Amino acid sequence: MVVTASPTSAARWRxxxxxxxxxxxxxxxxxxxxxxxxxxxxxxxxxxxxxTHYAEVARRIVVDGDWITPRWQGExxxxxxILNFWLMAASFHLFGISAWAARLPFALIGILGVFLAFRFVxxxxxxxxxxxAAFALCTTPFYFFISRQAITDIxxxxxxxxxxASFALVALKPDTPRREALYIYVFAGLAALAKTPIGLAxxxxxxxxxxxxxxxxxxxxxxxxxxxxxxxxxxxAPWYVSVLALHGRxxxxxxxxHHNLQRAFTGVHGERGTFExxxxxxxxxxxxxxxxxxxxxxxxxxxxxxxxxxxxLRLEVRSPEAQALRLELFLxxxxxxxxxxxxxxxxxxxxxxxxxxxxxAILAGICLASEDGPGWRVLGPLGILPLLMVGxxxxxxxxxxxxxxxxxxERPLPGEIYPRLTLALVAGLFGLCLLLWRFLRTRLLxxxxxxxxxxxxxxxxxxxxxxxxHTMSQQDVFDTYRRLARPGERLYQYQMNWRGEVFYxxxxxxxxxxxxxxxxxFTKPERAFMIAVRExxxxxxxxxxxxxxxxxxxxxxxxxxxxxxxxxxxxxxTDHNPLTRHLLSEIPALAHPVRAELVDxxxxxxxxxxxxxxxxxxxxxxxxGDELEVTLYFQCLRRVDKSWQIFIHIDGFGxxxxxxxxxxxPVEGLLTTDQWMPGDIVxxxxxxxxxxxxxxxxxxxxxxxxIGETRMxxxxxxxxxxxxxxxxxxxxxx
Numbered sequence: 001m002v003v004t005a006s007p008t009s010a011a012r013w014r015x016x017x018x019x020x021x022x023x024x025x026x027x028x029x030x031x032x033x034x035x036x037x038x039x040x041x042x043x044x045x046x047x048x049x050x051x052t053h054y055a056e057v058a059r060r061i062v063v064d065g066d067w068i069t070p071r072w073q074g075e076x077x078x079x080x081x082i083l084n085f086w087l088m089a090a091s092f093h094l095f096g097i098s099a100w101a102a103r104l105p106f107a108l109i110g111i112l113g114v115f116l117a118f119r120f121v122x123x124x125x126x127x128x129x130x131x132x133a134a135f136a137l138c139t140t141p142f143y144f145f146i147s148r149q150a151i152t153d154i155x156x157x158x159x160x161x162x163x164x165a166s167f168a169l170v171a172l173k174p175d176t177p178r179r180e181a182l183y184i185y186v187f188a189g190l191a192a193l194a195k196t197p198i199g200l201a202x203x204x205x206x207x208x209x210x211x212x213x214x215x216x217x218x219x220x221x222x223x224x225x226x227x228x229x230x231x232x233x234x235x236x237a238p239w240y241v242s243v244l245a246l247h248g249r250x251x252x253x254x255x256x257x258h259h260n261l262q263r264a265f266t267g268v269h270g271e272r273g274t275f276e277x278x279x280x281x282x283x284x285x286x287x288x289x290x291x292x293x294x295x296x297x298x299x300x301x302x303x304x305x306x307x308x309x310x311x312x313l314r315l316e317v318r319s320p321e322a323q324a325l326r327l328e329l330f331l332x333x334x335x336x337x338x339x340x341x342x343x344x345x346x347x348x349x350x351x352x353x354x355x356x357x358x359x360x361a362i363l364a365g366i367c368l369a370s371e372d373g374p375g376w377r378v379l380g381p382l383g384i385l386p387l388l389m390v391g392x393x394x395x396x397x398x399x400x401x402x403x404x405x406x407x408x409x410e411r412p413l414p415g416e417i418y419p420r421l422t423l424a425l426v427a428g429l430f431g432l433c434l435l436l437w438r439f440l441r442t443r444l445l446x447x448x449x450x451x452x453x454x455x456x457x458x459x460x461x462x463x464x465x466x467x468x469x470h471t472m473s474q475q476d477v478f479d480t481y482r483r484l485a486r487p488g489e490r491l492y493q494y495q496m497n498w499r500g501e502v503f504y505x506x507x508x509x510x511x512x513x514x515x516x517x518x519x520x521x522f523t524k525p526e527r528a529f530m531i532a533v534r535e536x537x538x539x540x541x542x543x544x545x546x547x548x549x550x551x552x553x554x555x556x557x558x559x560x561x562x563x564x565x566x567x568x569x570x571x572x573x574t575d576h577n578p579l580t581r582h583l584l585s586e587i588p589a590l591a592h593p594v595r596a597e598l599v600d601x602x603x604x605x606x607x608x609x610x611x612x613x614x615x616x617x618x619x620x621x622x623x624x625g626d627e628l629e630v631t632l633y634f635q636c637l638r639r640v641d642k643s644w645q646i647f648i649h650i651d652g653f654g655x656x657x658x659x660x661x662x663x664x665x666p667v668e669g670l671l672t673t674d675q676w677m678p679g680d681i682v683x684x685x686x687x688x689x690x691x692x693x694x695x696x697x698x699x700x701x702x703x704x705x706x707i708g709e710t711r712m713x714x715x716x717x718x719x720x721x722x723x724x725x726x727x728x729x730x731x732x733x734x
Contacts, residue, residue, distance in 0.1 A: 042100025045475020
């Protein structure tokens with residue numbers, strides 16, 4: 001009689017087998033990466049300009065069927081090699097065109113990097129330290145932010161990491177199978193297809209410095225150089241040769257000369273910066289593990305200073321202690337060489353230093369997992385200093401983390417979504433752990449530090465990055481257009497070059513370049529839609545008012561960057577134009593009416609241009625620590641042709657040492673003074689924080705307009721202090 005297993009028992013066996021597989025260390029490493037990188041991956045649209053730019057190139061591959069020549073708006077696109085576009089195009093082909101499909105290949109590459117970190121550390125040391133290295137890597141902000149973006153940097157970084165990880169295995173473990181050496185060249189070839197032909201140069205430079213410092217030249221015999229170099233060219237060269245054959249000088253001039261050589265040696269765009277530029281970015285991208293830097297460096301440099309350890313390296317001793325030191329030295333060399341290479345490149349973006357971060361993260365994990373004697377414990381508390389410096393910066397400003405992987409660093413950011421309190425708690429508690437390191441160094445302490453790093457990573461990856469996407473992406477305005485537009489109602493864009501307008505319209509959007517073109521469309525009886533950056537709202541609204549006497553309608557403007565405009569509003573639709581709340585039809589009854597008239601000194605002959613009408617305070621009697629809302633009222637008397645800023649000085653004790661400053665552009669920059677029309681009554685509102693240490697009981701409100709060192713002149717006969725500051729009034733403070 002044949003006995004067969006029941007379906008229930010077979011299912012239980014499969015579940016047990018799966019659980020056993022998941023308990024394996026390598027599976028845990030992959031799961032850690034997946035947990036950080038995959039959730040909420042498509043929760044926001046693709047960010048401008050890089051994600052949408054690259055995604056549109058990939059979309060054209062799918063549409064055109066040309067997998068050799070990348071194109072943008074019908075033109076040849078040779079800014080980057082082909083591999084990333086192949087990955088996105090394949091994902092689009094399988095899953096459809098979406099933000100999730102665009103980012104998925106890069107998240108998977110990021111997970112591969114976490115696995116590679118575990119693999120080579122566990123083989124050289126042990127699985128425990130391999131898991132800690134993988135954990136530190138996937139909770140490093142630079143790494144998880146960029147792994148969740150459809151940009152070229154994670155592929156290049158991971159493939160360089162794979163090449164160097166294989167070199168480390170060959171160099172540090174002589175019994176490593178010979179095929180491992182070939183992976184050096186496979187990954188280097190992929191790196192050359194991912195971002196730049198120097199995919200082999202960085203691993204070669206790191207390997208050379210390592211061999212020079214250790215004298216382990218016998219490693220060269222195990223590198224299989226002839227077949228390896230051939231393998232590198234077999235992987236990297238076919239696409240380069242093909243596109244050179246098809247496009248010749250066009251490709252070589254744009255790709256090699258402009259985007260590689262000029263970018264490296266003369267600069268093409270982006271920042272320039274000094275030596276500390278990348279030190280700052282590396283610190284922000286390494287939070288909170290930056291607190292382990294003194295311990296990481298002290299462990300390696302201190303042991304190298306001991307004669308017996310240095311001798312063990314020179315004699316190629318293979319004891320566990322010597323292997324650990326050799327690996328940590330290799331990681332420092334990897335960081336140092338990579339950091340130096342990208343520091344020397346003239347063109348600088350914040351994320352250019354990213355390939356130097358993985359070895360630091362891996363070293364942090366090894367350091368955290370290692371059992372050190374009391375001699376090393378004194379170094380733990382020293383990490384409070386770099387942690388305090390970095391933590392103070394990222395808690396104080398949301399720009400430092402957001403700008404690690406974005407472009408146009410001056411773009412406004414939605415401060416209300418920034419997890420400031422979480423980051424402050426992580427920094428503070430991580431610093432406490434460093435302080436206790438000297439005394440405890442227990443498993444519980446390491447677990448606490450890991451929990452803090454995980455809390456920071458998951459908050460930033462699952463919540464902050466997707467929420468920030470609603471400002472950085474045009475998807476919301478396109479979704480609103482598709483929901484509201486009827487057949488035949490066209491979409492235009494105004495003076496934009498942010499790439500998303502091309503991707504989300506399937507390259508069908510019509511560009512309008514000036515206000516005359518805008519008026520020609522929006523004054524017609526047919527309904528039309530237009531996407532613009534938020535800063536264009538003031539000029540376009542003024543143009544609409546001049547032509548029709550009506551405001552332009554804003555149908556989507558929830559983000560800080562893009563707005564969807566229309567010349568008509570349909571049933572059930574809501575107008576979100578903020579200017580309708582700030583441009584008044586008549587002067588309201590004010591709690592504090594004050595009149596003063598101002599003029600540009602260069603145009604004084606024509607008479608007053610702006611009249612200050614008065615102000616309101618909320619609360620009327622603020623307390624220290626309060627948020628004070630100051631509302632100012634102005635009337636435009638005569639055309640102003642410059643964009644003046646408003647300054648507010650709230651002075652206590654009659655001097656600037658007890659001053660609350662409130663410099664800003666009118667109406668949050670949406671309605672600058674050069675957009676004001678004669679007769680406009682403008683309501684401007686600003687919120688100011690009253691410092692808790694201010695003790696004066698009476699404060700005087702001064703205000704005016706300025707550009708640089710020049711102030712608008714307050715005309716004689718109106719309340720002022722003699723320095724062209726309107727003296728608006730005095731109020732009490734609790």
